[in-house]
Amino acid sequence: MKEFHQARWPEPVIFEIGSQDRVGYSFPALNESLRSTIADQYPMPSRLRREVDPDLPELSEVEVMRHFIRLSQMNFGVNNGFYPLGSCTMKYNPKINDAIASLDEVHWIHPYQPEDTLQGMLEVMYKLALWLAEITGMSKFSLQPAAGANGEFTGTLMIRAYHKLNGELEQRREIIIPDSAHGTNPASASMAGFDVVTVPTDEDGCVDLEALKEAVSSRTAGLMLTNPNTLGIFENKILEIEKIVHEAGGLLYYDGANLNAILGKTRPGDMGFDIVHLNLHKTFSTPHGGGGPGSGPVGVKEHLEDFLPVPLVEFDGKHYYLNYKVPHTIGRIKGFYGNFEVIIRAFAYILTMGAEGLKKAAEISVLNANYLASKLSRIRGFDIPYGRGKPKKHEFVLSCSRLKSETGISAREVSKRMLDYGVHAPTIYFPSIVKEALMIEPTETEPIEEIDKFAEILASISRESYEDPEKILKAPHNTSVGRVDEVKASHPRTLCLSWRMFKKRFKKTK
């Protein structure tokens, strides 16, 4: 198999380049006589002024450009190659959406402009909220949350506000979360002041119903569920789950990270969920930006509309406007109205795809995942432990537990060796209920040739593990750097979180 080679620039840290008195900017000239008149008239005392210039590098524009271009070449995105990072939906991001997001009408608008000068932005937000409600079967959406976890926090705060209004918050302290859930679920529940009760997964890879029945009580505030779940399995007993939780007086929260698989096929609203968050950067194809920005809209059924964050975007038949009068609103979970530069991309994406395109996206994401799953589960040392024989949805979790016991090669090592072939590794060691987990989400935008190639890469890694594991243990070989010492990076004695810390420590050792 041909291997890949990433750029290897011996690029210094930015503080190590440049030279005194170089600058990479130019501003309109300062009117000197005006400056001195002002300095005389309004003398700012030195105690308010910065005494020493910040110790920043001094670089010309060309040096800055080359530095960051070189860094970019030592990075890997969807536009470079296959990026099957499970639960992150790393689909291709259409360029037209970026072009639209860079229009002046997006970049150069201030959120506090009068509403009649922001009708374009408000119309986009109003319509997108309607479309998301239709896609999910919910009643109303807020586009304010900046990311999925921010949406979860919004949702758990609404659960809190709902029980508080009903006078039951003192009693309803628990949020039930399956052991296969994303880490953000328990973290968000905890941030909203709830205790987390974990329910196990059964052999089919679904919520263990008996355990759920035991877990619910008058203390139950709600349940957070991803469907299809992180094993890529559809929770087919969802209606029973819904009944159990609702009968106990809890609310159902839908983590929309995995919505991609069911677009146009089924809707969380129809499954009985009360609150939903979506990740526009996943399902609706906006770029992930090296970690963000994303957007995590939250939708609710009618009985929870009055708890949504303010302001909501409304339409009076003529004008779009911001509505701050939401009776039981939880308030705000971030400044302003939402990540508009991300929202506009999702808006364009939905227009491009339409109902038919979204449904096809779901179908092909599921076809691709099952196709790849069937290929990979036949490779020596690998298998798919949960939900045997069941169709997967958009993703599946491969275990190399057998490979590890037979050859000593772990999921971490498999993932490092994959990088040598110019593909990004899957999500590893998650969900934790699968030993030596490799969570794989090919998405609908991957051509079959790339999927086949990925299967060949894994087959080759399997052979290597049994025949000549040395090379894998030292992988990756072809990335900009070799295996990174992550333990040292977090060790208190060698921890280095800024150039300033580095200089302090360097001086000490000198």
Added chain:
Amino acid sequence: MFTRYLPNDTKEVRKRLKKAMDVKDVEELFSDIPEEIRLTKTLNIPGPLSELEVKREVEKILKRNRTVKDLVCFLGAGVWPHYVPAVVDEISSRSEFLTSYTPYQPEISQGILQALFEYQSMICELLDMDVANCSMYDWASSLGEAARMAARVTQRDKFLVPHYISPERLRVLNVYAEPAGINVVEIKQNLQDGQIDLEDLKEKVSRDTAGVYIENPSYLGFLIDSSEAISEIVHDAGGLFIVGVDPISLGVLRPPGSYGADIVIGEGQPLGNYMNGGGPLLGIFACKDEDYLIRQMPGRIVGMTTTQDGKDRAFCMVLQTREQHIRRHKATSNICTNEALCALRAAVYMALLGRKGFRDLGEIILSRTYYSIKKLSEIKGVRVPFFEAYHFKEFTVNFDGSSRSVQNVNRKLLEHGIIGGKPLTHEFPELGQTFLYCVTEMHTLRDIERLQSILKEILEG
């Protein structure tokens, strides 16, 4: 038509896929979805449209926005118009950065990791702090997280904030604080000069104070003159001192690290990010090099290390045991997706400006600020600024001396292509008919003179 984004949606490939899995119809793969909840109708949404049609449609809608390029805009209050150098767009639109995600695999992601380390390092130099995370959602969410962090660090539950704070930011803080049992208490500020009432502060600071928060420059643009005294008061009581800043001011104004801040937060949008109607923004979050602080930090942090063979310098995410994907309900925050690309843009911006640029830019903004104050003061019935204090970039304009109503003034300005300052009447009724104005390097002296002459015409008739 869908094969453009769905390359496997050809008859041939679909057949191959289905055959390999031994299914006749793709529906078989959805057979585990109960009949009752299968969607039988077609979703009622527009599309599909061609690229040309999408572009036309979205552009048509967006044309209903009026931009600050068509209008002269004097709004700030948390998002400010600043020039964005072309290099910033070039770098942040590089596919390798734009289409990557959180660098879970450091070996293939050194580019974004090093860039984020450099962001952390440069923002630390500006703030005079040691450690920064690689972004929060925005200033408001940084404040919410800072209050929670202060409560965790001190095991106390009272958090003091100034009276003159953005009401939106305060609202976010309250939403973050309430479930954690944190009690947010307001500190008085003098109506005359805006300064923190130190007597009131001393009275309110106690053994249950987790932290005291101030903003410098304040929400209303004036500078806090007693930051060292405040720092001493809170530290004497064993609480943390938290300061919120606009980083663009720190070429000319004292950095919070120099007057005792334990945690510094702020809005990084001015550093090479557009206003975007209010998002995405860039939440700054930094602290001193103290283990008890670092361990409680929210968000991703990138560290510098080496490869395992010790030969090369390398970067990776560190201290992940604080985070949700490892620590789950015990994590320091639930944040996962952040604003990394905005931080990258800020890194490029800070690198371009460098040691001298922030001072140069700060001087330009200061000079514009005082030129505006001077010019607007010449109008009869106008008091600028409301507070007798030094100001940076933003300042209050009070019209109590005029007979015109507040709403009218802004409407009339708009007729002349000017967006006036933000009305504060509802936010702070004690200030009367006051507006918050903002000037940056984007405003020319001519813009300021025009504002003056039109305001004069409106108010003096």
